[in-house]
Amino acid sequence: MTGTEQRLAAIRGDAPPKRHNARTIAALTGNPGCTRRAVLDGAGVDKPALAERIGFPARFGQSRFAITRGNTFEAQVKADGGAELLRLVAERLGVPVPAAAHWTDLGGGDDLADRARRSATLLTEALPPTGSHSDEPAGAGEPSPVGEPAALFDHPMLGLAVAGQRVHLEPDLVAARLGGRFHVVEIKSFPVIDGQADPAKLAAAAVQSAVYVLALRELLTARGHDPHLVSHEVVLVCPRDFSNAPVAHLLDVRRQLLVVRRQLDRMDRLDTLLVDVPADFTADPAADPAILAASLTRVPARYAPDCLASCELAYFCRHEARGQTGALGRPVREALGGIADVDEVLALAGGETVTDPERAEAAALLRTAARLRADALATA
Amino acid sequence: MSTLRALAAAQAVAAGLAQPVATVRHLHLSRRPLVLVPLAMAGEANAPLAAMVGSAPGEGRLLIVPQPRNRDQRFAFAAELAAIVLPYIDGHRTANEAVAVDRGRDVRYRYLDAPQLLVPNPAGVTFLRLLGRSTRFRRADGEYPVPPQVPLLGRWLTFFAERAEHPGSSTLVAMTQALTLHWATGQSAVEDLHLPALLGWIAPPAGLSGAEAAARAEDPSSCPPAGPATDPEFDNRLLAPAIEAYAAADDEATRVEAYAELERLLRDQLTPTWELMWRGLGLLRALPPGARVAGRWDGDRDAFTAHADHLDSDGAPQPRRDGAVAAAARLHRLERAAATYAVQRAYDDPLVMAEYRLTGEAFVGEVLLADPTRVDDSGRRPVLRPRIQLLTTDPVLAPVGVTLTSPSRPGQKARLVFVTPTADGKTEVVLELSGGMGRGLTASPGSVPEVGERLCYTTLSDAYVPGAAFPTADETPWTHGGPPASAAAAPDEQWA
Numbered sequence: 021m022t023g024t025e026q027r028l029a030a031i032r033g034d035a036p037p038k039r040h041n042a043r044t045i046a047a048l049t050g051n052p053g054c055t056r057r058a059v060l061d062g063a064g065v066d067k068p069a070l071a072e073r074i075g076f077p078a079r080f081g082q083s084r085f086a087i088t089r090g091n092t093f094e095a096q097v098k099a100d101g102g103a104e105l106l107r108l109v110a111e112r113l114g115v116p117v118p119a120a121a122h123w124t125d126l127g128g129g130d131d132l133a134d135r136a137r138r139s140a141t142l143l144t145e146a147l148p149p150t151g152s153h154s155d156e157p158a159g160a161g162e163p164s165p166v167g168e169p170a171a172l173f174d175h176p177m178l179g180l181a182v183a184g185q186r187v188h189l190e191p192d193l194v195a196a197r198l199g200g201r202f203h204v205v206e207i208k209s210f211p212v213i214d215g216q217a218d219p220a221k222l223a224a225a226a227v228q229s230a231v232y233v234l235a236l237r238e239l240l241t242a243r244g245h246d247p248h249l250v251s252h253e254v255v256l257v258c259p260r261d262f263s264n265a266p267v268a269h270l271l272d273v274r275r276q277l278l279v280v281r282r283q284l285d286r287m288d289r290l291d292t293l294l295v296d297v298p299a300d301f302t303a304d305p306a307a308d309p310a311i312l313a314a315s316l317t318r319v320p321a322r323y324a325p326d327c328l329a330s331c332e333l334a335y336f337c338r339h340e341a342r343g344q345t346g347a348l349g350r351p352v353r354e355a356l357g358g359i360a361d362v363d364e365v366l367a368l369a370g371g372e373t374v375t376d377p378e379r380a381e382a383a384a385l386l387r388t389a390a391r392l393r394a395d396a397l398a399t400a
Numbered sequence: 401m402s403t404l405r406a407l408a409a410a411q412a413v414a415a416g417l418a419q420p421v422a423t424v425r426h427l428h429l430s431r432r433p434l435v436l437v438p439l440a441m442a443g444e445a446n447a448p449l450a451a452m453v454g455s456a457p458g459e460g461r462l463l464i465v466p467q468p469r470n471r472d473q474r475f476a477f478a479a480e481l482a483a484i485v486l487p488y489i490d491g492h493r494t495a496n497e498a499v500a501v502d503r504g505r506d507v508r509y510r511y512l513d514a515p516q517l518l519v520p521n522p523a524g525v526t527f528l529r530l531l532g533r534s535t536r537f538r539r540a541d542g543e544y545p546v547p548p549q550v551p552l553l554g555r556w557l558t559f560f561a562e563r564a565e566h567p568g569s570s571t572l573v574a575m576t577q578a579l580t581l582h583w584a585t586g587q588s589a590v591e592d593l594h595l596p597a598l599l600g601w602i603a604p605p606a607g608l609s610g611a612e613a614a615a616r617a618e619d620p621s622s623c624p625p626a627g628p629a630t631d632p633e634f635d636n637r638l639l640a641p642a643i644e645a646y647a648a649a650d651d652e653a654t655r656v657e658a659y660a661e662l663e664r665l666l667r668d669q670l671t672p673t674w675e676l677m678w679r680g681l682g683l684l685r686a687l688p689p690g691a692r693v694a695g696r697w698d699g700d701r702d703a704f705t706a707h708a709d710h711l712d713s714d715g716a717p718q719p720r721r722d723g724a725v726a727a728a729a730r731l732h733r734l735e736r737a738a739a740t741y742a743v744q745r746a747y748d749d750p751l752v753m754a755e756y757r758l759t760g761e762a763f764v765g766e767v768l769l770a771d772p773t774r775v776d777d778s779g780r781r782p783v784l785r786p787r788i789q790l791l792t793t794d795p796v797l798a799p800v801g802v803t804l805t806s807p808s809r810p811g812q813k814a815r816l817v818f819v820t821p822t823a824d825g826k827t828e829v830v831l832e833l834s835g836g837m838g839r840g841l842t843a844s845p846g847s848v849p850e851v852g853e854r855l856c857y858t859t860l861s862d863a864y865v866p867g868a869a870f871p872t873a874d875e876t877p878w879t880h881g882g883p884p885a886s887a888a889a890a891p892d893e894q895w896a
């Protein structure tokens with residue numbers, strides 16, 4: 021164990037690190053500036069347990085109905101050795117539907133590293149060595165000189181470096197190798213009605229897919245292959261309209277790839293962040309709640325209302341951010357001239373003299389706003 | 401987010417109570433609105449689970465779907481809902497009025513009143529839109545027949561959902577949106593989507609601050625979500641076993657019992673929201689309506705009349721997607737409506753106008769001098785052009801020469817002639833008036849502002865702007881989406 025790993029284990033407590041999945045990594049792009057989250061997620065802390073312990077339980081419960089529906093749909097799409105899935109994917113990519121495809125289930129087994137190795141070997145086995153693809157091919161469906169047969173890989177175990185740490189991704193995807201390229205295939209049970217899906221769900225699916233594309237590309241690179249053998253076009257398979265019939269859509273995730281990549285690059289190496297974290301910092305859910313809460317407050321957070329949908333610690337951080345304009349949302353804070361503190365906003369609005377010249381403009385704005393508001397309320 | 405609204409939110413945080421951001425009500429409220437609280441089955445494509453619906457607090461009818469994945473039961477639900485919604489709609493088709501069109505050369509008729517649907521939140525609007533989408537193409541004959549009122553309900557729900565996108569329409573209203581139009585809470589916009597928390601901020605129960613009431617409202621076990629999504633805990637712990645028990649019932653007595661249990665569970669989930677809807681309505685009703693609200697409601701009555709006429713004549717369902725011309729025309733209509741709505745709210749409400757005063761698009765000043773008899777004889781004919789001078793403390797950013805209007809004198813134009821800053825940071829403004837003063841060279845009494853009056857002038861214009869012309873569908877080349885192909889969904893489209 022390196023010093024950093026020891027440090028993280030100490031922060032986390034006795035438990036093994038929580039596994040990452042594409043969702044948790046996608047969530048990292050949501051609040052990039054939050055040190056608290058970077059440290060907790062980097063250490064693999066059981067955040068739901070932590071939140072519960074300090075009296076601010078997260079509410080990310082999933083309905084049984086939704087889980088059942090998701091599983092049923094996925095099973096239906098993957099039935100018959102993926103024959104239907106293969107047809108959907110091939111047709112959407114505009115390549116001839118292969119008569120058959122290898123179906124390899126890479127799931128199962130407990131040792132993560134083992135699984136990752138097995139995935140890597142099988143995924144890259146039939147690929148030509150690097151150099152045979154000079155540039156990214158023009159179209160996704162471009163026939164490739166590589167003649168290896170079509171193959172579907174279910175549950176490949178992929179990894180990514182997150183904040184200086186290697187994490188394994190819970191595999192919730194199918195990688196399709198078709199026409200010489202890999203495509204990430206995501207099966208989601210939210211419907212696409214008249215060509216439109218719930219924008220929030222679609223956006224989340226796109227970022228998660230980008231995480232997989234990135235991880236697959238890293239895997240190829242590490243094995244000496246051209247990363248662009250993995251397409252930036254992701255195949256999203258969803259139920260169509262109000263039926264159970266699956267329909268495939270292509271999703272260009274280039275923008276999301278940049279966002280995820282930038283975020284992973286930008287996330288300071290965890291050891292740099294840890295320098296500023298107090299030596300006795302603990303997030304061990306077994307520790308005393310009061311100690312935990314006090315400990316957490318010593319690592320800076322950056323709460324925003326988006327946290328409510330993306331981080332298990334949101335209710336704790338929201339409570340801590342009471343009285344901050346940012347807790348009302350960034351647009352509110354900006355409309356208040358960027359002043360962070362509600363009390364200060366009201367003081368400036370009430371005409372308190374400003375000493376800081378940088379605040380003069382905001383103060384003038386707030387003073388005028390307060391005068392106009394009072395005036396309108398009085399004359400109404 | 402305007403600075404004034406943000407400031408109100410900051411004040412709400414400090415006060416622990418929501419703060420007004422409007423002094424009048426900006427939407428029409430029907431005397432008998434139909435309140436509809438829908439619940440959907442998690443994970444499914446808009447599968448109805450239950451609804452509470454009615455037009456008076458004590459008349460909430462509960463509809464449930466004991467097996468939400470069952471296609472026939474879904475349509476049975478739609479039929480039951482239709483049996484409430486359609487008579488409610490028809491009740492507004494009794495009396496009409498003649499409206500002059502084409503400069504009085506013709507008349508058309510519109511219903512004196514129109515239906516109004518209230519749902520808890522925007523997700524409720526989406527639920528109705530999708531329910532409309534899934535039912536309007538159904539047929540009473542053919543391979544998958546449904547009760548005849550089901551496709552009719554679908555066409556009406558689609559109409560309501562389309563009106564909901566029209567800025568300023570009050571045909572289908574999401575309660576959370578109606579409330580946040582009038583109050584700013586000390587929480588964020590996402591949190592305001594939760595009706596119980598929002599109402600907690602606006603009208604907390606005695607002994608609690610708004611912030612405390614909102615915090616309580618976040619516990620789904622004591623305060624169920626306002627739908628259509630249910631609380632996952634509720635699904636897993638109570639609903640799933642009850643649905644299973646119903647499915648497993650093999651004799652009539654057990655089935656009746658299981659059904660009653662499902663009803664009880666769903667009623668418990670819906671009743672709190674049902675009550676909040678009427679409380680929200682009460683709060684809104686207590687506000688006096690803005691002067692231009694009735695005019696916008698006329699537009700809703702027009703749209704209602706037109707749709708009713710359409711259903712009476714051929715009644716084809718709305719297409720799945722608009723053609724290119726229809727989409728462009730619709731966008732144009734919505735943009736115009738949005739602009740008009742923004743101006744009208746400012747005209748109706750000094751607190752909304754204050755936002756424009758802050759940005760220099762409006763100012764309020766006191767009349768210092770008035771020359772009501774001033775005549776401009778530089779042209780071919782002498783014309784009455786009184787001038788007034790005002791003193792304002794507001795910033796005046798409008799350029800000289802621009803035409804301003806006062807919301808209290810909308811028929812009169814005021815040209816900005818001079819803008820002179822004074823030594824004490826105020827601004828003197830000279831305006832030249834035209835229109836609204838009667839004929840001749842003498843202003844009719846009261847038509848020129850008098851010394852000492854306080855007036856608001858703004859660059860915002862409430863004047864009618866004619867819309868752009870779009871080709872009819874038949875005149876549209878096929879490259880732009882016309883003539884229209886039948887965009888109907890296949891009648892055998894599954895709903896399972």
Ligand code: SF4
Binds near residue numbers: 054057324332
């Ligand atoms: S909830 Fe707290 S820890 Fe999580 S991202 Fe937001 S601020 Fe950071």
